[in-house]
Amino acid sequence: MKLFWEQGYEGTSFDQLIRTMGISPSSFYNSFGSKEQLYKEATDAYLNMSEAWFAGRLFGTADTREAFKALLDATAVEYSRQSHPSGCMISLAGTHLPPDLNSVREMMVKHRADAEDMIAQRLRNGVKDGDLPSDTDVPALAAFYSAVTRGMAVQARDGAGPQKLKAIADVAMQAWPVQSRKARSARPRRARVI
Template sequence: MQLFWEQGYEGTSFDQLIQLMGISPSSFYNSFGSKEQLYREATDAYLSMSATWFAGKLFGTADTREAFKKFLDGTAMEFTRESHPSGCMISLAGTHLPPELTSIRETMAEHRANAEAMMAQRLRKGVEDGDLPPGTDVPALAAFYNVVTRGMAVQARDGASRQKLKAIADLAMQAWPVQNGQERSVKSRRTRPA
């Protein structure tokens, strides 16, 4: 998982994989069938590992705004841990692949869409609970925070510090819609003339 995370699918060679795992080519094919299948299994391992903090931050707090604040702060922390490659394996994976690897690109795009769908689910709960204004454009707000986290992954991979990612997270929270008509909702901000 860490080798694919660090070097990507195409950047990781078959020889590197068998050397790292200490197995023969025949054992590799008997165990995994193909490099692509191993990549999918490594991606599943990453998703299992990251689900703990991802879902834990989003759904572990009753207040929706606080949940997203903890989620973005957690993202800054996780993307800069020294115990594993920087950034996010899913954010950085499969965006530029040749036609014969379309299935990998589509799988990675699906994983990114699933993360956005989880954010939208949490935001809808916030609307239902009264934490967010009824007119909140949930799909747009989920897409916005998804894009922010994907950008944080790229920043981390480029060497951005945890402090820089935290500053991005803090700024992103300024887009949060506020109740009681004191500030415009996300929907009205988006439709306001420039």
């Protein structure tokens, strides 16, 4: 996973893969069948790892604005960790591949769309809960915050540290839709948990 994350699909050679995993070519083919299948499994491993912090922040608090702030702050930390390659394996993958690798490109397009759909779902929940104005353009706002996180991945890959990424997150939160005072006062109250 880390090798693909650092070097991309095309940039990672078969020889690097078997050397890093410490297996023979025959063991590789018996276990994975192809480089593309291994890439799919590595991508799935990355998604399982990142979903814990991504979905955890996005759906981990009742207030929608707080959830997005927590998500962007976590993104700044996760994309600049020293323990793994910088940025996001999904954001940076498969955007420039030749036609014979279209299946890899489409897999990455789907993963990026799934993340944006998750963001949109959280925003729809926010509209329903009264945290966002009822006329919020959810698809556009989801695309905006998705683009911010993708841009943070590129910044991290280019060497930006957590402070710069946090500054980007803070500016992105300034784009949060503001409700009128009247709409806020009409908002349904949530039950208090004691």
